[in-house]
Amino acid sequence: MSLTPPAMRHVRLLVLTEDLPRAALALAETERFHPDERPPEAAQLSRAPVHAYRQTYQQAQARLTKIGRLIPPSSQAEIDEIRVVDLEELSEVNDWLGRIWHEASRYEEELRRLDDEEHFVSEQEAALGNFAELKIDLSLLRNKTRFLDFYVGIVPRENLRQLEGATALANHLLYPYMLRGEQAHVVIVGPRGEREAQLSSVLAAAGYQGLPIPAGLERDPQEMAQTLADRRRAIGEERKAMHGRLADWAAGIADRLLLAAKTLHLAEPLVALDASIRSAGHLAHLAGWVPARAIHDLEGRLHAALRGCFHLDSRKPRSEERALVPSVAVRNRLLQPFDLLVKQYGIPQYGEIDPTPLFAVSFLIMFGAMFGDVGQGAVIAGLAWLLRRRLGPLYRFGVMAGLSSVLFGFLFGSVFGDEHLLPALWMSPLHDPILMLQLALGWGIGFIVLACLLAIYNRWAVAHYTDAVFGHHGLVNLVFYLAMLWGGFGLASAGAFGWLPLVLVVLSLAALAVRSWRELEAPTGERVLVVFIETLETVIGYVSNTLSFLRVAAFSLNHVALSIAIFTLADMMGGVGEFTTIVLGNVFVIVLEGGIVLIQVMRLQYYEGFSRYFSGSGRAFAPLRLRRRLAAPQAS
Amino acid sequence: MPSNTAHQAYLNTRVSIMATRLLAPDQFASIAELELAELAERFGLGAAVDAQPDRRRRSRAVEQALIRTLLGELTVLTRPMRTAERALVSAWGRKYALFNLKALIRGKLYDLDQEDIQAHLYELPAQQGLAEEALLRAENVLELLRALEGGPYALIARQAREVYEQRREPSDLEATLDQRYYAGLAHQVAHFYDGNLRPLQVLVGALLDRVGLMWLLRARFAFALSPSESYFRLVPSLRLLHRERLLGLVNLESTERVLEALPEPLAGLLAGTADPQEIQRRLAQYFVVEARQVLARSHSAVARALAYLMLREIDLMTLFALIQRRLLDLAIAPADLALTADGRGTP
Numbered sequence: 009m010s011l012t013p014p015a016m017r018h019v020r021l022l023v024l025t026e027d028l029p030r031a032a033l034a035l036a037e038t039e040r041f042h043p044d045e046r047p048p049e050a051a052q053l054s055r056a057p058v059h060a061y062r063q064t065y066q067q068a069q070a071r072l073t074k075i076g077r078l079i080p081p082s083s084q085a086e087i088d089e090i091r092v093v094d095l096e097e098l099s100e101v102n103d104w105l106g107r108i109w110h111e112a113s114r115y116e117e118e119l120r121r122l123d124d125e126e127h128f129v130s131e132q133e134a135a136l137g138n139f140a141e142l143k144i145d146l147s148l149l150r151n152k153t154r155f156l157d158f159y160v161g162i163v164p165r166e167n168l169r170q171l172e173g174a175t176a177l178a179n180h181l182l183y184p185y186m187l188r189g190e191q192a193h194v195v196i197v198g199p200r201g202e203r204e205a206q207l208s209s210v211l212a213a214a215g216y217q218g219l220p221i222p223a224g225l226e227r228d229p230q231e232m233a234q235t236l237a238d239r240r241r242a243i244g245e246e247r248k249a250m251h252g253r254l255a256d257w258a259a260g261i262a263d264r265l266l267l268a269a270k271t272l273h274l275a276e277p278l279v280a281l282d283a284s285i286r287s288a289g290h291l292a293h294l295a296g297w298v299p300a301r302a303i304h305d306l307e308g309r310l311h312a313a314l315r316g317c318f319h320l321d322s323r324k325p326r327s328e329e330r331a332l333v334p335s336v337a338v339r340n341r342l343l344q345p346f347d348l349l350v351k352q353y354g355i356p357q358y359g360e361i362d363p364t365p366l367f368a369v370s371f372l373i374m375f376g377a378m379f380g381d382v383g384q385g386a387v388i389a390g391l392a393w394l395l396r397r398r399l400g401p402l403y404r405f406g407v408m409a410g411l412s413s414v415l416f417g418f419l420f421g422s423v424f425g426d427e428h429l430l431p432a433l434w435m436s437p438l439h440d441p442i443l444m445l446q447l448a449l450g451w452g453i454g455f456i457v458l459a460c461l462l463a464i465y466n467r468w469a470v471a472h473y474t475d476a477v478f479g480h481h482g483l484v485n486l487v488f489y490l491a492m493l494w495g496g497f498g499l500a501s502a503g504a505f506g507w508l509p510l511v512l513v514v515l516s517l518a519a520l521a522v523r524s525w526r527e528l529e530a531p532t533g534e535r536v537l538v539v540f541i542e543t544l545e546t547v548i549g550y551v552s553n554t555l556s557f558l559r560v561a562a563f564s565l566n567h568v569a570l571s572i573a574i575f576t577l578a579d580m581m582g583g584v585g586e587f588t589t590i591v592l593g594n595v596f597v598i599v600l601e602g603g604i605v606l607i608q609v610m611r612l613q614y615y616e617g618f619s620r621y622f623s624g625s626g627r628a629f630a631p632l633r634l635r636r637r638l639a640a641p642q643a644s
Numbered sequence: 645m646p647s648n649t650a651h652q653a654y655l656n657t658r659v660s661i662m663a664t665r666l667l668a669p670d671q672f673a674s675i676a677e678l679e680l681a682e683l684a685e686r687f688g689l690g691a692a693v694d695a696q697p698d699r700r701r702r703s704r705a706v707e708q709a710l711i712r713t714l715l716g717e718l719t720v721l722t723r724p725m726r727t728a729e730r731a732l733v734s735a736w737g738r739k740y741a742l743f744n745l746k747a748l749i750r751g752k753l754y755d756l757d758q759e760d761i762q763a764h765l766y767e768l769p770a771q772q773g774l775a776e777e778a779l780l781r782a783e784n785v786l787e788l789l790r791a792l793e794g795g796p797y798a799l800i801a802r803q804a805r806e807v808y809e810q811r812r813e814p815s816d817l818e819a820t821l822d823q824r825y826y827a828g829l830a831h832q833v834a835h836f837y838d839g840n841l842r843p844l845q846v847l848v849g850a851l852l853d854r855v856g857l858m859w860l861l862r863a864r865f866a867f868a869l870s871p872s873e874s875y876f877r878l879v880p881s882l883r884l885l886h887r888e889r890l891l892g893l894v895n896l897e898s899t900e901r902v903l904e905a906l907p908e909p910l911a912g913l914l915a916g917t918a919d920p921q922e923i924q925r926r927l928a929q930y931f932v933v934e935a936r937q938v939l940a941r942s943h944s945a946v947a948r949a950l951a952y953l954m955l956r957e958i959d960l961m962t963l964f965a966l967i968q969r970r971l972l973d974l975a976i977a978p979a980d981l982a983l984t985a986d987g988r989g990t991p
Binding site for chain 2: 063066067070106109110113164166167169170171173174175176177178206207209210212213214215
């Protein structure tokens with residue numbers, strides 16, 4: 009497996025404008041063409057020939073989506089025949105979808121009308137309940153009198169205050185007798201006359217809805233309640249019938265709708281290419297990035313689709329284009345979940361080493377070492393396996409982390425925190441804590457040195473030579489770090505730092521300081537301060553970063569110590585209590601400590617690793633694709 | 645979370661630094677003398693002017709660039725604000741989204757092509773926009789307003805839809821949108837209860853006084869609406885033209901009577917004129933004075949920030965008017981441009 013993304017080539021394709029749909033389909037089928045949206049160098053290539061196609065597609069797709077809201081797809085279908093969709097066919101589909109949407113929106117409006125009517129019945133029921141308390145004959149309000157004008161109805165609450173003023177100006181009185189949700193129930197009374205017409209206009213602007221005073225209100229309120237309940241039931245039945253009619257109608261158009269959806273799927277690749285296509289007359293130009301090893305296949309596919317009527321040339325990416333070149337992601341199934349975690353940080357820039365394999369290996373080692381237990385690891389792996397449908401590709405991450413924990417559990421001889429059930433293949437961490445700390449320190453040094461080497465390689469690979477030597481975690485930094493370790497080792501073992509490591513430390517720090525001084529544009533005082541602080545930060549940074557890895561040993565010791573605490577508590581409980589304490593203690597360790605260890609390992613990876621050598625500023629390879637599966641409506 | 649004093653100090657400092665960008669009244673005359681290229685260079689609009697092939701597109705690009713500047717500053721100022729403060733200032737900046745909404749509604753009413761409609765839309769930052777792409781695909785006004793009911797403009801959209809469903813009148817629809825916008829601003833101010841309340845009442849009140857009086861005169865005497873219809877379209881101010889006063893004013897029968905019945909300082913300000921343009925000009929001047937006072941004297945950081953943005957908008961629109969004058973070779977005196985380019989008062 010290569011650690012760097014596959015080599016890419018920039019491809020320029022010239023085709024006849026009329027062949028564009030065919031070319032787009034051929035490119036999509038290969039799934040190896042990542043469009044380059046930069047305008048071509050030739051100024052004559054200025055037209056966007058797919059513009060109308062895209063507009064039509066977008067309108068049709070929007071209509072299909074809206075229809076899908078009313079007729080939800082019920083199954084999956086496959087595109088069985090791959091064929092070219094021209095603008096004429098796309099326009100036909102769009103027009104048909106327009107007609108269908110027009111019909112669908114009538115159903116939608118009708119259903120909304122029923123909702124509104126139901127809501128209105130609720131308001132009437134509430135009003136009826138309110139009227140029942142009053143000691144007057146409200147049936148008189150049903151008809152306007154010779155002198156008085158009555159309105160009983162509802163208005164949006166936010167308009168109430170303004171409407172109150174407006175009705176007063178029309179010599180009417182507004183009385184809000186009930187507030188329900190966003191609606192206010194009001195009675196408006198005033199003299200009949202010329203201002204009545206003015207008021208009607210205001211009421212319409214205020215979103216007023218009159219509540220009909222039911223006939224027979226002076227009689228039994230129960231009778232009226234029954235009438236409203238009957239109306240509500242009738243609305244329910246009407247809605248049911250409407251859904252039935254909608255289902256029948258949907259079944260009648262299902263086949264055609266599926267065909268339309270397939271047509272739009274087939275048109276999608278050309279639409280996706282719109283920004284990358286320019287033309288002049290009958291000649292169209294499109295450009296993109298293709299993995300070098302796929303060029304031959306791509307050319308073959310185009311030959312078959314366009315009968316040789318095209319011109320394709322390819323070249324290596326130029327150095328100034330490096331930031332634009334997409335990086336092809338890892339396709340290994342085992343590494344896939346780790347790739348997802350790497351992407352949380354960023355995408356490797358083209359030419360950079362893909363950190364995923366290194367991340368996977370070091371993650372598993374550190375997680376296992378910090379959380380080594382056969383039983384608890386098996387629980388994690390088992391849970392991840394059981395929840396694989398819900399976790400998606402991340403379940404493999406859980407399974408591998410659990411298995412790593414099991415492996416280290418065998419080395420440490422720990423099963424659910426009990427160190428007596430299984431003989432340790434190596435030793436319990438608590439058996440020799442100093443050795444554990446020394447190993448963790450050694451691991452950290454190895455990790456940092458490797459990270460610096462990768463940083464140097466990555467910068468060198470993208471032609472940032474000065475950065476590779478003098479930049480953060482570049483060659484000079486590495487020399488300083490190794491010299492400091494050498495001196496530190498001498499100091500610990502022989503009591504002296506040694507002159508050669510000292511000279512190397514001083515020279516490398518001096519080189520970094522000179523570089524920093526030359527790069528800074530500031531007054532001398534500020535320069536001195538910044539250079540001093542930066543140099544000090546380099547020294548402190550490397551020391552603290554190395555010590556940071558002691559947490560690997562600390563957590564493995566912590567894990568054993570927690571287990572001892574749980575077993576001590578369990579011993580004190582005895583009987584059922586002992587068993588319960590051990591179970592609950594293990595759950596506590598798996599959830600809490602497992603979570604903390606996960607966070608600590610991620611922190612070491614992201615901060616001590618990625619921040620040194622991984623820019624994460626690359627672009628993901630997103631090739632043109634033809635989606636073959638689509639949601640299908642219920643067939644008749 | 646920083647303490648209130650630190651928070652106010654930070655925002656006040658930011659506003660003070662930004663306020664140095666405002667044009668002093670005496671600067672306007674010298675800027676008006678500049679040629680197009682000099683104007684573009686001085687205000688960093690060279691790219692907008694040079695990149696476009698024709699005058700119409702240049703004018704549009706300049707306007708777009710100026711609005712982007714304004715909304716960029718709004719974003720910078722709202723970032724350190726507390727929730728209620730941010731809600732108020734963002735509500736003020738929403739007028740550009742409502743311009744877009746009106747353009748969308750008009751486009752759908754007159755069955756314009758998507759591209760034609762799009763050409764009339766401002767490009768707005770995502771947090772201040774309307775998700776125009778989705779709305780563009782609506783096939784009619786009702787569908788558009790229904791689609792809008794799912795987001796932060798739900799209240800405005802629902803009211804607008806109800807009005808449109810009942811009356812099918814685009815002018816009523818737009819009047820409702822304007823009314824809901826200003827009512828929303830007044831409502832946001834009502835959320836404050838501390839030292840910010842008074843300066844915000846002064847500032848937003850001055851804005852509502854200005855807008856309210858113009859709407860009142862237009863509704864009563866240009867559109868000849870009844871007092872109750874006119875009143876319903878107004879938004880009571882937090883200051884001079886409050887509810888009771890508006891109720892009295894809409895009942896008067898002529899512009900002169902309304903102007904006579906106005907409280908001070910509006911009565912003195914508008915004495916001796918009944919010309920709508922002159923009234924608009926004097927009200928705009930009055931508003932600028934009030935906003936400048938809030939900016940200079942208030943202790944409320946949010947009121948100062950909002951005052952700055954309102955004044956900045958007026959400056960930028962004046963600048964746009966000057967550039968348009970040069971672009972289109974208009975023979976309008978700079979002073980006349982300055983009088984009318986009083987910011988995007990009504991969305």
